[in-house]
Amino acid sequence: MAAEPGLAPPPAFRLPRWAAPAAFTLVLVLAYLLLRGSGTLPHDDDAPQFTAITELREWVDAHKNDSPLFLYFVNYVRLFIGGLFALLQTSLHGLGWPGLIGVMGALGWLAGGWRTGLLAMASLAACGVLGVWTLTVDTLALVGASVLLSLAIGLPLGVWAGRSPRLRRALGPVLDFMQIMPTFAYLAPMVLFFQIGAPAGVAATMIYSIPPAIRITALAIEQVSPTAVEASASLGATPRQTLTKVYLPLARSTMGLAINQTIMMALSMVVIANLINSPGLGSDIIKGLSRENVGLMLPAGLAIVLIGIALDRTTMAASRQRFRPSRVPYAVAAGLAGAGLTFVLPAEWPWVLRTAQPVNEAVRWAERSWFEVTDAIKEAVSLFLLNPLEGVLTSAPWWLVALALLALAWRIGGVRPAVTVAVCVAAIVLLALWEHSMVTLAMVIVAVAATLAIGVSLGILGARSARFSAFQRPLLDAAQTLPAFVYLLPALALFGATRFTAIFASVIYAVPPVVRLVEEGIRNVPPTVVEAALSAGSTPRQMLWKVQLPMARKAILLAANQGIVMTLAMVVLGALVGGGALGYDVVSGFSQRTDFGMGFAAGVAIVLLGIMLDRITQGADRRPPPLRRKSL
Amino acid sequence: MRIGPESAGIEVKGLWKIFGPKAERVLTSDDRLLEPAALRERTGCTAAVRDVSFEVRPGEVFVVMGLSGSGKSTLVRCLTRLIEPTAGEIAIGGDDVLRATPAGLRELRRHRVSMVFQHFGLLPHRRVIDNVAYGLEVQGVAKAARHARAREILTLVGLDGHAGSYPDQLSGGMQQRVGLARALAVEPQVMLFDEPFSALDPLIRRDMQAEIIRLHREVGKTMVFITHDLAEALKLGERIAIMRDGSIVQLGTPEELVGAPADDYVADFVRDVPRSDVLSLRWICREPDEHDSMEGPPLPASTLIKDAVQVATATALPIRVTDGERLVGVVDRVDILAAMAPRQPVTA
Amino acid sequence: MKIRLLAGVLMLGVALAGCGGAKVEDTPSAAPAPSGSASASAQPSAGGTVKIAINPWVGYEASAAVVAYLMKNELGYTVELPEIKEQLAWEGFANGQVDVIIENWGHDDLKKKYIETDGVAVEAGSTGNKGVIGWYVPKWMADKYPDITDWKNLNKYADLFKTSESGGKGALLFGDPSYVSNEEALIKNLKLNFKVVTGGSEAALIKGAQQAQEQQKPLLFYFWDPHWLFSKTELVRVNLPAYTEGCDADPKKVACDYAELDLDKIVSKKFADTGGKAYDLVKNFSWTNADQNQVAMDINDGMTPEEAAKKWVEANATKWQAWIPK
Known part of the structure; x- marks a missing residue:
């Protein structure tokens, strides 16, 4: 405490806390506007890295x-x-x-x-x-x-x-x-x-x-x-x-x-x-x-x-x-x-219930009658969210994106996550998968945002109403055990083969654990704290925003972390229904001999993306909460 | 099975335990003499036990007392190398512990020294009887034999009828009785107690202390007892070692500690101890002067002050304090009252 | 059952104690049918077990269903129909996971490796089907924009085909990732302002084509003939630069249309040597595109492949009786 320089008389003019990050962001945006289109790393199916791996495979095979x-x-x-x-x-x-x-x-x-x-x-x-x-x-x-x-x-x-x-x-x-x-x-x-x-x-x-x-x-x-x-x-x-x-x-x-x-x-x-x-x-x-x-x-x-x-x-x-x-x-x-x-x-098993026909009819009905709505949602998300984000990530010079990621990691988690991010970015570039990684990143960002928005809301609802919690629990249980593949089809039926379909499927896949973690996090806020807040006259809203959510911070961050990992897992499967980018590279590497190298590299790139995002979110977790930081 | 004395003595010489990297190097350099904080700052090491030496006689109850962090738990674990000492000598029943092979060490732990732990260390998945028989099981004793022995011990510690329970079905005090029974079951020569009662309620703690005194009378084992509770130490210990920052600051009988604290630290410790409960007449008697009548009743010098009160109230004459036939001094009512009065801070 | 159990145990032992190394061809169970649905292996059959790989398009499935039906009911074989994609199915020849690929589209590179170099597979003749892959648009587009069927004009209409998925270019809808494909190279080499958008399956292509025609939506997509869809929905092929012998030799430099292929059957060497009547049936099997489309359409309309095959077999006795070995 004694060594704290803050104890000296405050300078006459002081920049607000957000000034430095804001300025940095501004610089990034300007740099992007000036340099857009240059320094990109367009995807090449026949990159030497891929052919080398493919040849290695052929050699092993022989x-x-x-x-x-x-x-x-x-x-x-x-x-x-x-x-x-x-x-x-x-x-x-x-x-x-x-x-x-x-x-x-x-x-x-x-x-x-x-x-x-x-x-x-x-x-x-x-x-x-x-x-x-x-x-x-x-x-x-x-x-x-x-x-x-x-x-x-x-x-x-x-x-x-x-x-x-x-x-x-x-x-x-x-x-x-x-x-x-x-x-x-x-x-x-x-x-x-x-x-x-x-x-x-x-x-x-x-x-x-x-x-x-x-x-x-x-x-x-x-x-x-x-x-x-x-x-x-x-x-x-x-x-x-x-x-x-x-x-x-x-x-x-x-x-x-x-x-x-x-x-x-x-x-x-x-x-x-x-x-x-x-x-x-x-x-x-x-x-x-x-x-x-x-x-x-x-x-x-x-x-x-x-x-x-x-x-x-x-x-x-x-x-x-x-x-x-x-x-x-x-x-x-x-x-x-x-x-x-x-x-x-x-x-032989003696008695079988045949369900295929009615199920297919139901699906067809849903497809026909909801098409307008689902199509509008899909188009809106793709045009206003996904495409701009993807556009920025792929048209910016790669080093600018890397710099932004690095800064983010450093700001949120400190030096070690930043180093990890640097290594991951470098490896992705070396694997010749930068562009596809950025497309996938855009999908993951949108999917995780949607997952968190839905998951946190449901989690809060579940934590506040026992009845709602009891209602959603079996649904969540089932959603978690259902093989991920099964989500793809209704998603495909509703949205056609697009990136949005993949995002939709991964949101369904990743929401249950998020709901669970958030609900548990809020429920685990010690009752004495809740009591104290109540006795201080908090409204339910204040209780949520000022007590329960901040105290469930760790659980929510963990939920974000889980959401990211699960979304990434689903992104590959999403390739089967139009997800594209890294996921598609992996799938085609698996089904076309000549693409083996690309598929393998893309698998590694997904891991790298995963580790990168994981470390950034975990970094946020490790940092002491703001209150304690201030008092230091 | 084994032929040997019922109990064994312990000799500890120059024992060191330094935690941290390069412990050996710290030991051989002058760093070992540093204050704990300075040592940690400089080397990243902690000296938990610093050059400790003492002897425990066969059959004695030896208490090691100190506040938390004073190194007493580390010390007792070093005795059977549950924590490997950095340097020094330990002999139990004359055998060098530090040079024992792994097999020899196991032999020592199986048959000669057993230990009771603060948090009991019971195995929750085993019934009480199997917990008590654990030491025998480890030795390879057949099931029938070890269960028979375990039943005997359960009776000894007053747990008849609980053999089939699981530990989590018992109260804390009963659980520690199981821990005690487990240690007794292997018929050790030495029993080590690591703050066994500090997790218990005060009333139960008192019962358990009485139990230890009773057991000591009945089985007569050598006991090394770790505690942070001075009252407990005074109650159980024939001799007490007071530890601070890894060193023994004073070693003596309860009377010696209370009557003649070696330094301010010990004095501070024993200040609130009712002297009349601990000190004998030997500590307060004075040379008889010419006014003193020599007609007063005689009492042995080892009589506790509080036990002399009754005699003192019955007579106005000074009590003659004797050691056998020899007169040591005299004590009158005023002396006794003065000794019983709580000590006032000097400034008052 | 006991015998298979014993075989399993024995193989564990043999596998561990074996000497001289284990070859790729070795399989864990010496007894028939190491894997696959046990319903097939539950009733042992006279002729043994044949494994026909199922590639993911319905025309293929139609051919496989008819052959499987005949093998089962006329020759008394047990048939397994594992779902395996084209290139992986070839790998299955080596270790006995696959006996037959009933409809092969070219794949000269795989033929070279597995037939010539490794010698684990052999050709078993044509299926009688002529296959051709191409780019298609719905009929209404060809009516409205008559010159769209020439590839040179595709760029002119690229904007029509734009979707939210195609990143500002025209979309070319593709199917299963495992399909034979020159699309990326074609777009690059013909300098087309298009992007390949993957639907992921044949079903996605069919659905896209049907919607495009019904709702008059623009669509350019990868498709192939024979396909039952041609009899339901009118589609028009876009003419790419004409195929000439060898123009597709280097997959990176392809700038021409797909060749018309004589679809053929490939079987494992082992099956050719020991397959007996089942092998003869596969070798003799040959039918027209119309035959295949008929069965495929029935499957698509909700019949199980087996039911569809039965229907065709009952109606076309003269055709298939010629295939049955005497």
């Missing part, structure tokens, strides 16, 4: 059958994964539908009592009624294989990371990369190494679902009470004994969450895995997409949601409750009984 790496490693990995998958697939199909439903019900009951058990059985049976039983079982086998592998690698690694901060720090960026990397982008390399088919699908799903297994396990281990660990050591336990008798049991419930999240991530990936000929529900969804047939997609999409609900509730219950060994024999009996029924009941 040596698949003579390189020792393939002969003695990659191909064995493929055979192993394929064998594991075939084993699961065969056993699950071998159980028959009564057996599988029985086993799932028994597991649910074992984990969480009869409610969970019945829910699991009903969910699975509903998949049968929807007419997608065999695909459901294939999906279960695919998810099972990839989750098993994820856990086999992720849990030990997570335990290790939980006890070694150094490993944790080293793993952090790698996991970030794996999660932000659009799944499309690693399908192509997967195919290169593992061929099309189930093994590549399992491997891709595994890569996508392993980060939560590692992260949450590490967190679980970290959170184990140090006293319990010390007590164990003080009694002369070996490190191994402490691990198995203290760390693992105490971390169990959080590790249950890790397993739960791993399963959920895997489920959301299985659709994409179908693009490389892995079996499962995704095939119907992809078929539906290429034929604009919502009726075909919907049962498969719903089935994924149902599996998600069954597995989610079962694993959550298992992690929450104490294990009851006394129930095991009953559960085994129930499973066996189900399997026994397989021999009595028909092998």
Whole structure:
């Protein structure tokens, strides 16, 4: 305090706080107006960077059958994964539908009592009624294989990371990369190494679902009470004994969450895995997409949601409750009984509800009757928001945009985020993807703005009205488990193949977590603070703006952060419905051999964009709130 | 199983624990003599334990007292190398702890020294009986045997009938009894207590202190007891070490601390202690002068002042203070009253 | 089922203990049908399993559906129809994920690699369909602006085709990213003031074309013949510089129209060697554009491919009976 220069008598004239940023902004705008059109980096499909990667791919492809790496490693990995998958697939199909439903019900009951058990059985049976039983079982086998592998690698690694901060720090960026990397982008390399088919699908799903297994396990281990660990050591336990008798049991419930999240991530990936000929529900969804047939997609999409609900509730219950060994024999009996029924009941699922026709008619009706409105919305957003923003970002000299981003990062987060941004910008330029990155950036900005506007409003409403919260919760739950692909179709039907469609789909995709985080953030404002504000005579409006929102700041920033990451993930899928730019590069890299290099580079560019935006928003979070800053 | 004395002594010589990078270098340089704040400023290190030496006799209750941050918890953890000391010597029952191999160290922790923790450190996923039996389980004792032993100990600490409960179903005091039982179950020679009762309510704390005194009488283990509560220290400790900034500032019996504080720090500490509860007549008796009658009742010099009150009220004559047959001095009513009066600040 | 289970376990063991390295051709399950919907593999069939890749356009699906229907019902094979895009399907020849591509559009580069170099695939003759890709406008535009069908005049009308997606240029609507495409090169080399806007699927193209004709909206789009849409909606092809032999040799320098292709069938080497009657059926399969359009239209109108195939098969016995190997 004593060294604070502010204590000196104030100078006669002082610039207001906003002067410097405003002046800087003005300079940027002037520079843009003067230099527009120069220093741009137009996109070139045949940039040497891309052809180099494509050639590398061709070279790898040509040596698949003579390189020792393939002969003695990659191909064995493929055979192993394929064998594991075939084993699961065969056993699950071998159980028959009564057996599988029985086993799932028994597991649910074992984990969480009869409610969970019945829910699991009903969910699975509903998949049968929807007419997608065999695909459901294939999906279960695919998810099972990839989750098993994820856990086999992720849990030990997570335990290790939980006890070694150094490993944790080293793993952090790698996991970030794996999660932000659009799944499309690693399908192509997967195919290169593992061929099309189930093994590549399992491997891709595994890569996508392993980060939560590692992260949450590490967190679980970290959170184990140090006293319990010390007590164990003080009694002369070996490190191994402490691990198995203290760390693992105490971390169990959080590790249950890790397993739960791993399963959920895997489920959301299985659709994409179908693009490389892995079996499962995704095939119907992809078929539906290429034929604009919502009726075909919907049962498969719903089935994924149902599996998600069954597995989610079962694993959550298992992690929450104490294990009851006394129930095991009953559960085994129930499973066996189900399997026994397989021999009595028909092998095929007996009764199917056909929904495709009415669903398609409903979609067509909506399309016809809402077209005017939806078209107007689309045009307005595209012409007044998206195109100007895109225009500015792509027509400005690249270094000017980079400078603006850098300044923003520095201003919001400080030096370290700024350095990260600089590195990301440089890498994007070097990848020869500047223009497309800017187009994607414009889409992401618009989508995140819309997501936040909608998500924060809904979150506030939910926090203020218990009834509204109860009403929107199941909708949010469903929206989050529904495979992202399913959003694309209604969006496509309503808005045609445009960037707006992609934005619309990503907004639907990203709003639920934002609502949830905001609602929770506001609810978590300590009641004493609310009471104090009330007793000071605040109106509800003042309470919201002066107390609840500022105090929920952290949650809202986290929501923005999540929104960005999820939007980026969706941008690639949006390419399938006209999203264009980086997403399209990734998709075409996956489907055209000659574009492999561009697709791969675009995948990396999306990661770079993601890291950049992530660091900027996280930087905002780390800064002390304004009040404390002033008092320093 | 093991042949050896029921309890073992502890010898600590020149013990140092410095946290932070380059701890070794700090130790060998003159930096180690710096004040804590200056040391941190200069080297980024914290000296939690600075050149501490003491001995604990077999069967003794030895209390380490200090405020938080004084290094007492670090000190007790160094004894079994839960925290690795930077330098010094530690011997328990004559065996060098710092040179023990990992296996030897485990052996020490399994059979000879056990510890009770401030926040209990119970395993919430295990029933009480399995918590108590944990040390035996780690040693590889068969289930039936360890459960039998755990039941015995549960009876000893007054937790009959709670064997099947889970820790979170018990009150704080009962949980700490479980912690105590767990430490006792392995039949250690030495028990270490790291502020075991500071998380408990005052009433329960008093019960638990009584429990420790009782247990000490019954099982006669060597005990090292860490606390920040002077009353607790005085109540339990046969000898007390007072720590400040990682060093022991005074080591002595409760009487010595209260009667002859080594410096202002200790004096400040013990100022509010009712002297009559701690000091014996030895501390207030004076040479008899010619006016004193030698007819008064005799009392041993180790009698606490408060316990002499009754005798003093019964007689107007000065009490003769004796050490065996020898006369140490005399004490009259006025002396006793003066000793019982709360001390006034000098300026008053 | 037990046998497959055992095979799975064995393969795990073999895979781990194997020596001499594993080839790309090796597959985890020695038993038939390692993947794909188990409904197909649930009832073992006389002839084994054939995997016909499904590329994402309905004409292709029509051909595949008819062949699959005949294989199943006339020859007793089990058929799997995995949804795989064109170029990926070729990769499937190597490891047995794909046996048949029933309608191949050119792809000389892939033929060179997989047939000549790798030797994992072979040609199985023409489908009888003539295929040609081109740029189309709805009929009303050709009526209103007669000279629009010449590429030289496209720039004149570019403004008509502007949308919010095309960034100030005319929009050229494209389909699935996996389709054969020279669009970017054509626009660049013919100096057209147009931008490729991707619809993402055949369905987007169909819908765009139908709306354009019905609502008299301008649209320039990528399309191909044979397609059932021609019998429902009138479309007019825009004439690009005429195709000459070799003008499309360098994909970056293409400045000419697409060649008319003789659509053909490609099968894996393994299937050609061991496919038996199923292979003969594929080889013999050949029909007209009209046949294909008929089946495709039925599929588009809501029939499942299998139903549409059944309808055609029942009405055209003489045609398909010639394909069935004796």
